[in-house]
Amino acid sequence: MITVFGEGRGFRVIWLLEEMGLAYRLRPVDLLAGVQDDAEFLAINPAGFIPAIKDGDVTMVESIAIMEYLMARYGPTPLAPEPHDPAFPTYQQFLHLGEAGLAASIYFVVGARNFAPESERQNWSAGQALSIFESRLTLVTRQLARTPYLAGATFTAADISVTYALELAQRSGGVILGDVEKSYMARTREREGYKRAMETCWSRKAWLAEAPTP
Missing domain, CATH: 1.20.1050.10 (Glutathione S-transferase Yfyf (Class Pi); Chain A, domain 2)
Incomplete structure (x- = not known):
């Protein structure tokens, strides 16, 4: 199952997953409280910002890159027009x-x-x-x-x-x-x-x- 770390820009990823009907879980990350003691999250993203995902052996950060990965990996989807599409x-x-x-x-x-x-x-x-x-x-x-x-x-x-x-x-x-x-x-x-x-x-x-x- 895909794990999404953090809301914020992670909302983009969650919304995309819902549109695509993919199974996931949201793992909260409290940036305001600080992440220095959040070893699980820092193992995914040592830079300490959200969102991040773990999908099997894949870990990624940056919301738009994550969205493009998910659509390419689990598509095709009408959420991403094909390169030959005029749109x-x-x-x-x-x-x-x-x-x-x-x-x-x-x-x-x-x-x-x-x-x-x-x-x-x-x-x-x-x-x-x-x-x-x-x-x-x-x-x-x-x-x-x-x-x-x-x-x-x-x-x-x-x-x-x-x-x-x-x-x-x-x-x-x-x-x-x-x-x-x-x-x-x-x-x-x-x-x-x-x-x-x-x-x-x-x-x-x-x-x-x-x-x-x-």
């Missing part, structure tokens, strides 16, 4: 943009706004990271004005990647999303796979419920 280039772009362009930049904004000393919460680097997020978000907005999902008419793993980033930005990054993004998130959150993943990731569910988003 494939757009799918690839937004699958990676969800982390490299959106979540990775808003992560530093979230850290500054929520955990830094008061005098550091509006620092230059946080402002730069927010600017990067906002510029990449324009690509998402433009695409969603054309199609209901990021790769076209059909939901794919790119939507899992980007929805996670938009939730993070809205819930903890102080980002106010527009109507296009809100309508899109309403569609993706209505999926049964999303709902099942939320029931598994109970701490994430509680986190999202703490402060209802506009």
Whole structure:
């Protein structure tokens, strides 16, 4: 059975597993409490960040890489268009943009706004990271004005990647999303796979419920 270590970006992996109907277990990892005494987790990822997975003899980190591995290993799946599919280039772009362009930049904004000393919460680097997020978000907005999902008419793993980033930005990054993004998130959150993943990731569910988003 596939073991997923940690929620956070691990939610992407859990959601994907639910969409694919694959058996797994979630092994919680409490980063806020520290992982220095969590020998089982550190044996999987000595760098100490989440998510990570163990699948038989395979161990992996990085949420997007894990998603690509699972779809290749246990596919084919409509969540990943085939390379000859006209939707494939757009799918690839937004699958990676969800982390490299959106979540990775808003992560530093979230850290500054929520955990830094008061005098550091509006620092230059946080402002730069927010600017990067906002510029990449324009690509998402433009695409969603054309199609209901990021790769076209059909939901794919790119939507899992980007929805996670938009939730993070809205819930903890102080980002106010527009109507296009809100309508899109309403569609993706209505999926049964999303709902099942939320029931598994109970701490994430509680986190999202703490402060209802506009």
